[in-house]
Amino acid sequence: MTDTTPVRKQSASDEAALLPPVDVIEDSSGITLFADLPGVPKDKLHLQVEADTLTIEGEIALDVPAGMEASHAEVSLPRYRRVFTLSKELDSAKVNAEFSQGVLKLLIPKAEYAQPRKVEVRVL
Amino acid sequence: MMYRSLFPRDVLAELDRLQREMQQAFHLSPSIRGIARGGFPAMNVGGTPQSVEIYAFAPGIDPASLDVQIEKGVLTIAGERKLPEPAEQATVHIDERFAGRFRRVVTLPDDVDANAVEARYRDGVLRISIARKQSAQPRRITIQ
Missing domain, CATH: 4.10.910 (30s ribosomal protein s13; domain 2)
Incomplete structure (x- = not known):
């Protein structure tokens, strides 16, 4: 799984976006990815797996009172985007996603054939 | 905006x-x-004539463990973010998310009412609304 900087592809992904921080952990069963997307409600989170590209996108929706003027903004854009390239041994059809309180957890299992197997050594 | x-x-x-x-x-x-800049949680601050609004972007935190205090016109947000320890055999490829204790401090304007504070946590964002004092609100003066 390699990190690729957001590439300008379609018109939809042309808008500037924040790069969310992630943790990526691999064990024998697959890869677990955590991403911090604070301010994104469940219905504004978009996950897409296309060929070997995983795209995480989210729109921030905050309750802002009418007429509010920002005096200091560290989160200066209303959306997040991050694109990853999946490697071949990962089963992109079986990705499992959980999203709670702004944290996304993705489980990407390894394909059956890529699961570790102990090779028996026969002594003749 | x-x-x-x-x-x-x-x-x-x-x-x-x-x-x-x-x-x-x-x-x-x-x-x-x-x-x-770059501290955790990231903060946005804004205001309306009636209130001061503070947004702290702190995802994945138990709201009960957050400590929000206002003392002498200074707002403090403190807490701890615990992340699950990866298993022993696991390999960590990317490690960017904040973990550990945090504390951030904001100086509030003079006209806020420290007794009229509301704090809500939703979608990983802590929103603190502090009302401004009645006497500081704009009033239209009628001419007799």
Whole structure:
């Protein structure tokens, strides 16, 4: 799984976006990815797996009172985007996603054939 | 507006903003606490004539473990973010998310009412609304 900087592809992904921080952990069963997307409600989170590209996108929706003027903004854009390239041994059809309180957890299992197997050594 | 457009039409205003940010980056901020960028949680601050609104972007935290205090016109947000330890055999490829204890401090304007505070946690964002004092609110004066 390699990190690729957001590439300008379609018109939809042309808008500037924040790069969310992630943790990526691999064990024998697959890869677990955590991403911090604070301010994104469940219905504004978009996950897409296309060929070997995983795209995480989210729109921030905050309750802002009418007429509010920002005096200091560290989160200066209303959306997040991050694109990853999946490697071949990962089963992109079986990705499992959980999203709670702004944290996304993705489980990407390894394909059956890529699961570790102990090779028996026969002594003749 | 909450968000700054990345490509505004007014280039001079943008240059001005850039200069301000450069000054902040070199700690020339007039505020004694400076403006810590890149700290956790990231904060946005805004105001209306009736209230001051503070948004702290702190995802995946148990709201009960957050400590929000207002003392002498200073708002403090403190807490701890615990992340699950990876298993022993696991390999960590990317490790960017914040973990551990945090504390951030904001100086509040003079006209806020420290007794009228509301804090809500939703979608990983802590929103603190502090009402301004009645006496500080704009009033229309009728001419007799």
